[in-house]
Amino acid sequence: MRVGRKEFLRLSGLSLLALAGKKVVNAITSAAQANKPATRPAKRWAMVIDIKRCLQEQGCTLCINACNQVHNVPRFQDRRHEVKWIWKEAFQHVFPPDGAEYMVAELPGAPLPVFCNHCDNPPCVRVCPTQATWRREDGIVMMDWHRCIGCRYCVAGCPYGSRSFNWVDPRPHIARLTPDFPTRAKGVVEKCTLCPERLAEGRPPACVEACKPKAMVFGDLEDPASEVRGLLNTRYAIRRKPELGTRPQVYYLV
Amino acid sequence: MFMFEKAVVGSRRYWVWLLCLMAVIGLGLISYLHQLAQGLGVTGLSRDVTWGLYIAQFTFFVGVAASAVMVVLPYYLHDYKVFGRITILGEFLAISAVTMCMLFIFVDMGQPSRVLNILRYPTPNSMMFWDMISLSGYLLLNAVISLVTLSCERKGVAPPGWIKPVILLSIPWAVSIHTVTAFLYNGLPGRSFWLTAILAPRFLASAFAAGPSLLILLCMIIRRLTSFDPGRKPIRKLSVIVTYAMIVNVFFVLMEVFTVFYSGIPEHMEHFRYLFAGLEGNSSLVPWMWTSVTLAVLSLVLLIVPRFRTNDRVLAFTCSIVFLSLWIDKGLGLIVGGFVPSPLGAVTSYAPTLPEISITSAVWAIGFLMITVFYKITLSVRESVA
Numbered sequence: 302m303r304v305g306r307k308e309f310l311r312l313s314g315l316s317l318l319a320l321a322g323k324k325v326v327n328a329i330t331s332a333a334q335a336n337k338p339a340t341r342p343a344k345r346w347a348m349v350i351d352i353k354r355c356l357q358e359q360g361c362t363l364c365i366n367a368c369n370q371v372h373n374v375p376r377f378q379d380r381r382h383e384v385k386w387i388w389k390e391a392f393q394h395v396f397p398p399d400g401a402e403y404m405v406a407e408l409p410g411a412p413l414p415v416f417c418n419h420c421d422n423p424p425c426v427r428v429c430p431t432q433a434t435w436r437r438e439d440g441i442v443m444m445d446w447h448r449c450i451g452c453r454y455c456v457a458g459c460p461y462g463s464r465s466f467n468w469v470d471p472r473p474h475i476a477r478l479t480p481d482f483p484t485r486a487k488g489v490v491e492k493c494t495l496c497p498e499r500l501a502e503g504r505p506p507a508c509v510e511a512c513k514p515k516a517m518v519f520g521d522l523e524d525p526a527s528e529v530r531g532l533l534n535t536r537y538a539i540r541r542k543p544e545l546g547t548r549p550q551v552y553y554l555v
Numbered sequence: 556m557f558m559f560e561k562a563v564v565g566s567r568r569y570w571v572w573l574l575c576l577m578a579v580i581g582l583g584l585i586s587y588l589h590q591l592a593q594g595l596g597v598t599g600l601s602r603d604v605t606w607g608l609y610i611a612q613f614t615f616f617v618g619v620a621a622s623a624v625m626v627v628l629p630y631y632l633h634d635y636k637v638f639g640r641i642t643i644l645g646e647f648l649a650i651s652a653v654t655m656c657m658l659f660i661f662v663d664m665g666q667p668s669r670v671l672n673i674l675r676y677p678t679p680n681s682m683m684f685w686d687m688i689s690l691s692g693y694l695l696l697n698a699v700i701s702l703v704t705l706s707c708e709r710k711g712v713a714p715p716g717w718i719k720p721v722i723l724l725s726i727p728w729a730v731s732i733h734t735v736t737a738f739l740y741n742g743l744p745g746r747s748f749w750l751t752a753i754l755a756p757r758f759l760a761s762a763f764a765a766g767p768s769l770l771i772l773l774c775m776i777i778r779r780l781t782s783f784d785p786g787r788k789p790i791r792k793l794s795v796i797v798t799y800a801m802i803v804n805v806f807f808v809l810m811e812v813f814t815v816f817y818s819g820i821p822e823h824m825e826h827f828r829y830l831f832a833g834l835e836g837n838s839s840l841v842p843w844m845w846t847s848v849t850l851a852v853l854s855l856v857l858l859i860v861p862r863f864r865t866n867d868r869v870l871a872f873t874c875s876i877v878f879l880s881l882w883i884d885k886g887l888g889l890i891v892g893g894f895v896p897s898p899l900g901a902v903t904s905y906a907p908t909l910p911e912i913s914i915t916s917a918v919w920a921i922g923f924l925m926i927t928v929f930y931k932i933t934l935s936v937r938e939s940v941a
Contacts, residue, residue, distance in 0.1 A: 430684050470594060
C-alpha cells in the first residue's frame with residue numbers, strides 16, 4: 302500500500318488525537334474511582350462455613366432470604382423451574398459418596414448451605430461457548446446475563462448443581478422487587494455471584510451479613526491476617542468433590 | 556436454483572407426501588412460537604434434567620450424518636465401484652441430518668436471538684465452538700461434493716479433479732463431527748455417566764450401524780417407489796457394514812458396563828441403575844432401555860446369520876430394529892441418563908411434553924422433506940441422463 306504525504310499527515314493527526322482522547326478518558330475514570338470508598342481489592346475471595354455454628358439453628362433461612370431478596374431471585378411452586386443461588390442440602394448430598402453408617406450422629410441429614418463454589422478451575426467457564434461466564438482476577442466466577450445464549454452447557458459442566466436456568470419469565474415470580482439489582486429474562490442461566498456490587502462498597506456478601514450465628518466467614522485468602530486464613534490455619538476444613546480438581550473456594554469447617 | 560426445477564414436478568403421491576410433511580412442520584412451528592413466547596418451561600426439562608429430547612436427537616443425528624463416510628470411503632478410497640450409484644444418496648442423507656442437528660441445537664437455546672454470540676465471541680476452550688466448526692464444515696463439504704458430482708453426472712462429464720481432495724477431506728471430517736460431539740459430554744468432570752473415553756468410539760460404532768441401516772431402508776423405499784434400482788450388491792455390502800458396526804457397538808457398551816460395575820464406584824453405577832432398574836421409584840425409562848437391549852440382541856442374531864441377512868424382507872425388519880434400538884439408546888437414554896441422579900443426588904423424572912414432541916417431529920419432517928427433495932432431484936437427473 303502506498304501512502305501519500307497528505308494521507309500520512311491525516312493519519313498521524315488522527316492518531317495523536319486518539320492518544321490525547323485516551324489520556325482524558327483515563328483522567329476522568331481515575332477521578333471517578335477516587336470518589337469511591339477506599340477498599341483494598343482482594344486477591345482471592347473465599348468463604349468459610351462453620352458447620353457446628355450453622356447447625357445450631359437448623360430451620361434457619363436468614364442467609365437464603367437475604368440473598369433472594371437482594372438479588373431478586375424468583376420463587377417457583379414447581380420444583381422443576383426452581384432458581385436457586387443459596388439453599389440447604391442434606392450433608393450426605395453435599396459431601397457424597399461416603400455413605401458411612403457410623404459417623405458423628407448429627408451430620409447425616411443435617412442441612413448445610415450450598416451455593417456456587419467460585420472454583421479456581423471452574424468447568425462452567427471452560428465450557429461456556431460465549432464467555433458469558435468467566436473468572437475474575439479476585440476469583441469470583443461471574444455471569445453476563447446479556448450475553449448468555451441459554452445453551453445450559455455450564456449447567457451440565459458444574460459438578461455441584463449450583464447453576465439455575467430461567468425456564469420461564471422469572472419477573473412475575475419475584476415476591477418483593479429490589480429496584481437496584483437487575484432482574485433476569487427467561488432463557489438465561491444464573492447463580493451466586495458473591496455480591497461484587499456490595500464488595501465494591503466495602504460490604505460483605507448479603508448472606509454473610511444476614512447470618513446471626515456468624516457461621517459464614519468471608520475474606521481474602523491471600524491476606525495472611527484475614528479471618529478466613531486464621532480459621533483454615535487452626536481448624537480442619539473440607540471442600541466439595543476436591544478430587545475433581547476444580548479447587549472450590551468454599552470451605553466447610555468440620 | 557441449481558437443478559431445483561426437478562423438485563417442483565412430481566407425481567400426485569410425491570405432492571401428498573410433501574404436504575403431509577409440511578403440515579407436521581407447520582404444527583411444529585406453532586409449537587415453537589409458543590416455546591419462544593413462554594420459554595423452555597413448556598418442555599419437560601427441569602433444573603436437574605437440563606437437556607432432553609432436543610439435545611439427544613442432535614446427538615443421534617450427528618451419527619446419521621457421519622455415517623455417509625461408510626459409502627464415501629469404500630467408493631473413493633478403495634475404488635469400490637458398487638457404491639457408485641448410492642454414494643450421493645449417502646451425502647444427501649448427511650446434508651439433511653446435519654441440518655436437523657443444527658435445528659435441534661437452535662430450538663434448545665434459551666435465547667435464540669443471541670445464538671450468533673458463538674461467532675462474535677469465539678471461544679476455543681469450549682467444545683461447543685469446535686462442534687459448530689465441525690458441523691458447519693461438514694455441511695459445506697457435503698453440499699459442495701454432492702452438487703458438483705451430480706451436475707457432472709447430468710452433463711455426462713467426469714467430475715473436476717479438484718473435487719477429489721475435497722472428498723478425501725470429508726472422510727476424516729465425518730469422524731471428527733461425532734468425536735467432537737462425544738467430547739461435548741465426556742469432558743465434564745461431574746457427569747460420571749459420560750466421563751468415559753469409550754464414548755467417542757461408541758458414538759462412531761452406533762453411528763455406523765444406525766446410519767447405513769437408514770440408508771438401506773431408503774434404498775429399498777426408492778426401489779419400490781421409483782424406477783431407479785440401487786441394486787442388490789450395495790445393499791448386501793451395506794448390511795455387512797451394519798453387522799460389523801453393531802457388533803462393535805454392543806462390544807463397546809459391554810466394556811463400559813464391565814468397567815462401571817466391576818469397579819463398583821457408586822457415582823458411575825447409579826446412572827445405569829436409573830436407566831435399567833429405576834431409582835427411588837422413578838423407572839419411566841426402564842421399559843425403553845430394555846426394549847433397546849432386546850432389539851439390539853435380536854438384530855445381532857438377524858445380522859450375523861447369513862440366511863437372515865441376505866433375505867431382503869428380513870433385512871428391512873433388521874435395519875428398522877437396529878435404527879430403533881440405537882435411537883432409544885442415544886436419542887433418549889444417553890442424555891437423560893447422564894443427568895439422573897443429579898450432582899446433589901436428586902432423582903428427577905423427565906418426560907417430553909406435547910409441544911416438545913411437536914417441535915421434534917417438525918425437525919424430523921424437515922429432514923425427511925430435504926431427503927425427499929434431494930433424492931427426487933437425483934433420480935430425475937439420472938432418468939433424464941439414461
